[in-house]
Amino acid sequence: METAEFDALAAAAGGLLKAKGEQLVAAESCTGGLVAGAVTAVSGSSEWFDRGFVTYSNEAKRDMLGVPMALIEEHGAVSEPVARAMALGALSASLGTLSVAITGIAGPGGGSPKKPVGTVCFAWARSGEAMPRSETRRFAGGRDEVRRQAVLRALQGVVDLLDDGGAGRA
Numbered sequence: 001m002e003t004a005e006f007d008a009l010a011a012a013a014g015g016l017l018k019a020k021g022e023q024l025v026a027a028e029s030c031t032g033g034l035v036a037g038a039v040t041a042v043s044g045s046s047e048w049f050d051r052g053f054v055t056y057s058n059e060a061k062r063d064m065l066g067v068p069m070a071l072i073e074e075h076g077a078v079s080e081p082v083a084r085a086m087a088l089g090a091l092s093a094s095l096g097t098l099s100v101a102i103t104g105i106a107g108p109g110g111g112s113p114k115k116p117v118g119t120v121c122f123a124w125a126r127s128g129e130a131m132p133r134s135e136t137r138r139f140a141g142g143r144d145e146v147r148r149q150a151v152l153r154a155l156q157g158v159v160d161l162l163d164d165g166g167a168g169r170a
Helices: 003-019 034-040 058-065 069-075 080-092 143-163
Strands: 024-028 049-054 098-104 119-126 133-138
Touching: 003 034, 003 143, 024 034, 024 080, 034 049, 034 143, 049 058, 058 069, 058 080, 069 080, 080 098, 080 119, 080 133, 098 143, 119 143, 133 143
Parallel strands: 024 049, 024 098
Antiparallel strands: 098 119, 119 133
């Protein structure tokens, strides 16, 4: 995976997190820790990154983040409601003040007509805010490309959230 883009975006997110006194926490499924890897590649990230949760299985989402199995059964693991629950669970289970959650279908298998390969759901939650922001994207390409694009979108969402002071959409 191309690291220059990751490094620049992770450093930008880190600068904003540090300046605002925020601590980031990541809850990742399809990206398998790549967000945590991108941010910890930045020197000094221990000042603004608390931890990452890799919750690849539904059981891990339940056990580590408190995502209700009923929510997963109702909406599917790849859904905005589950991403929002992951983001809130990551805040609850950490010292973080801002979280990013990612759940998706990186492929090459696992897709369906309703949720094709490349479908990725994101959520960003912030301590003190009632409702996490969430969105669904569909990325083109193979497994590595989908995961790369998901990490970049996740980090850009962190930057957007911090840049606009919480107003607007991430």
